[in-house]
Amino acid sequence: MGIDSMAGKPIITVNHLDMGYDGFMVMRDLTFTVNKGDIFIIMGGSGCGKSTLLKILIGLKEPSRGQVFYNNVSFWETGPEERQGIMKRFGTLYQSGALWSSMTLAENVILPLEQYTELSPGQMREIASLKLSLVGLAGFEDFYPSEISGGMRKRAGIARAMALDPDILFFDEPSAGLDPVSARLLDDLILDLRDSLGTTIVVVTHELASIFIIGNNSIYLDVDSRTMTASGDPKKLLAETKDPSVRRFLTRGAEGA
Amino acid sequence: MNVNNRTTPGPSENSLNFSQSPDGTLLIQIRGDWKLGNPLPSADEVERELTAGGRAQRIRFEASELKDWDSALLTFLIKIKEYCSRNQILLEPEGLPEGARRLLRLASVVPERKGVSKEIKTESFLPFMGGKAIAFFRSATKMIAFIGEATIALSKFFVGKATFRRSDLLLLLQECGAQALPVVSLISVLLGLILGFVGAIELKLFGAQLFVADVVAIGMVRVMGAIMTGIIMAGRTGAAFAAQLGTMEVNEEIDALKTLGISPMEFLVLPRMIALVIMMPLLCVYSDLLGILGGLIVGVGMLDLGLTEYLNRTREALSLTTFGIGILHSAVFGVLVALSGCLRGMQSGRSASAVGYAATSAVVTGIVAIIVATAVITYVCQVLGI
Numbered sequence: 001m002g003i004d005s006m007a008g009k010p011i012i013t014v015n016h017l018d019m020g021y022d023g024f025m026v027m028r029d030l031t032f033t034v035n036k037g038d039i040f041i042i043m044g045g046s047g048c049g050k051s052t053l054l055k056i057l058i059g060l061k062e063p064s065r066g067q068v069f070y071n072n073v074s075f076w077e078t079g080p081e082e083r084q085g086i087m088k089r090f091g092t093l094y095q096s097g098a099l100w101s102s103m104t105l106a107e108n109v110i111l112p113l114e115q116y117t118e119l120s121p122g123q124m125r126e127i128a129s130l131k132l133s134l135v136g137l138a139g140f141e142d143f144y145p146s147e148i149s150g151g152m153r154k155r156a157g158i159a160r161a162m163a164l165d166p167d168i169l170f171f172d173e174p175s176a177g178l179d180p181v182s183a184r185l186l187d188d189l190i191l192d193l194r195d196s197l198g199t200t201i202v203v204v205t206h207e208l209a210s211i212f213i214i215g216n217n218s219i220y221l222d223v224d225s226r227t228m229t230a231s232g233d234p235k236k237l238l239a240e241t242k243d244p245s246v247r248r249f250l251t252r253g254a255e256g257a
Numbered sequence: 258m259n260v261n262n263r264t265t266p267g268p269s270e271n272s273l274n275f276s277q278s279p280d281g282t283l284l285i286q287i288r289g290d291w292k293l294g295n296p297l298p299s300a301d302e303v304e305r306e307l308t309a310g311g312r313a314q315r316i317r318f319e320a321s322e323l324k325d326w327d328s329a330l331l332t333f334l335i336k337i338k339e340y341c342s343r344n345q346i347l348l349e350p351e352g353l354p355e356g357a358r359r360l361l362r363l364a365s366v367v368p369e370r371k372g373v374s375k376e377i378k379t380e381s382f383l384p385f386m387g388g389k390a391i392a393f394f395r396s397a398t399k400m401i402a403f404i405g406e407a408t409i410a411l412s413k414f415f416v417g418k419a420t421f422r423r424s425d426l427l428l429l430l431q432e433c434g435a436q437a438l439p440v441v442s443l444i445s446v447l448l449g450l451i452l453g454f455v456g457a458i459e460l461k462l463f464g465a466q467l468f469v470a471d472v473v474a475i476g477m478v479r480v481m482g483a484i485m486t487g488i489i490m491a492g493r494t495g496a497a498f499a500a501q502l503g504t505m506e507v508n509e510e511i512d513a514l515k516t517l518g519i520s521p522m523e524f525l526v527l528p529r530m531i532a533l534v535i536m537m538p539l540l541c542v543y544s545d546l547l548g549i550l551g552g553l554i555v556g557v558g559m560l561d562l563g564l565t566e567y568l569n570r571t572r573e574a575l576s577l578t579t580f581g582i583g584i585l586h587s588a589v590f591g592v593l594v595a596l597s598g599c600l601r602g603m604q605s606g607r608s609a610s611a612v613g614y615a616a617t618s619a620v621v622t623g624i625v626a627i628i629v630a631t632a633v634i635t636y637v638c639q640v641l642g643i
Binding site for chain 1: 510
C-alpha cells in the first residue's frame, strides 16, 4: 500500500486539454499527470464532464484542443493504428458494466484474448477462469450477464478489462448503484489490483468514501468555472485546500458554503 | 394606526384581505383552504394591490384563518416573492405557517443556474427549411459512410480477415431463417389466395380461368414473393436488429468493442448482413412455393381446375429468368433490410425512447428502400427486355 505518486514515472500526461460537444465547451485547459502505479481519481459534481474526459482518455471522443500523451506518444495526433496499439494496453470498466449480453462471462473475457493473442481455446478458457476468480466470480464462467447481480456484473466487467493484463485500468463510476458493502469490496479489489499487479488505475467517481480509501492522486473538475480547480492526494486536499467548491465537495457540503 | 382595509372579491371563502399601514407595510391576510383544485385568488391581485395602493416597502402575512394548504399556496407565495425581489420590496414570511416558510426557503436555496433555461425560438420559414436541408445532407452523408464501411467489412469477410463470431452468425441464420417460417408461410399462402381470387374474377369472364395459374405463378415468383418476404423481414428482423444494436449502444457495449479495437461494423453488422443475404433468397423460394399453393387452392377448389392441369400450366408460365429476377430482388432486399436495421441501430441515441425510435425508423427505412429498389429493378428489367 501507499505507493508514492512521485515514485512512478509519468504514464499519462494531459496538456491544456479542452473538451466539448457541438460548440458547447464542457471543460477547458485541463493539465495533469498520472504516474505509474497511481490510483488517480477524476472527481467533480454531476454533469461536470468527468465521463467526457474519460471518453477522451480511452479514445472514444476526440478533444477540442490539447494533447494526451501515453508514455510520451501523443495519443490523438498519432496514426489510427498506433492509437489502436496504445488502446490495446488499456482495460475499461464502464458504468453499467457493458458486458456483451449475448455472451457468457467467460466468452466476454475470451473475446479480447481471441482478438489479440494466438492462445489455444483451452488456454483462453483457463485465463478467463483465472480472471473471473480474481474478481470473486469463480464458477460463474457460463452465466450470462442477465443472470447475475449488478455488483457481480461490475466485477465481471473488471475481469474483462483485465483480460489482456493492461498497463492502465479505467473505471467509470465503479461503485454507482452498489450497496455500501459491495462498494467497499470493489474498493478493496481495486487496491489489490494496483498493489499486486502494479497497474495504474484511473477512476472517475464522486463517491467520497471511495475517493479517500483508494485515491493517491486526483483532479477536481469544477462545474461552474469549467476547469480543474484542484489536484493532488485527496486526503491532502481535504486537509489543505482553501478552494470553497473543493472543500464543499470533499466535506459533502459541510464546509466551504 | 391608520389602516386601509380591503378584501379581494374572492370566488369563495378562500380569499385575501389587504391592509396597508402608513409606514409602507402591506399586510396580507390569507383565509380558507388553499389547496390545488380549489378556486383561489391569483398573485396578480397582490401585484395590483401593490401598484395601486401606493408605495409598499414590505409585505407581511397573517394566516390565522388559513385552514389547509398545499403546493397551491406555495406557488402563490413564490410568485409574490419573485415580484418582491424584482421591485425591491421586503418580504417578511414570519406570519406564514412554519411548513410553508421552510418550503419557500427550500425552493429558493439553489438559485436558478444562468444560461441553462432553454429559449423557445420561433423560427421563420427560411432558417427552418435551411436547418432541415442541412440535417438531411448530414444524415445522407452518414448513410453513405455507413454503406462504405459495410462494403469494406464485407470485402474483409471475403478475404477472411473480418472479426466476428461464427456462433453469432449461426444464431442469426436461425433467427432470420427458420424462426421466420411461420409468419412467411401464413402471409404467402394468403397472398397466393388473394392473387388467385383477383385473377379468377376477371379471367372467368373470358372463360380463361386456367390462366389463374399464370397470374399466381408469375406474380409470386417474379416479384410478390420477394416483396412480401422483404416487408415481413423489415418488420420482424430489421426492427429487431435496430433494437438490439440500439440497446447495445445504451449499455455501452458498442463502446466496449471500440476500445478493444474490435470494429462494431465487422463484429455486429457484418454477420447480420450475411445472415439476411443468405436467408432472404431461401425464404423467397419458400414463399413462392406457398403462394403457388394458395393459388392452387383457389384454382382447384373454386374454379374446378384439375390438379395436374394447374401444375402443368404453372410450370409452362414460369421460366428460369422469372425465377432469377425474383431471387435477385430478394438478395437485394436482404442487404437493404440488414443495412437499414443496423444503420438505425448504430445511430440510436442513449435512451429508451431513442431505441424505440431506431426500431421504427429501421422499419420505415427498410420498406421505403424495398419499394424504391423494386421500382429500379423493374425499370432495368423493362429496359433490358427481360
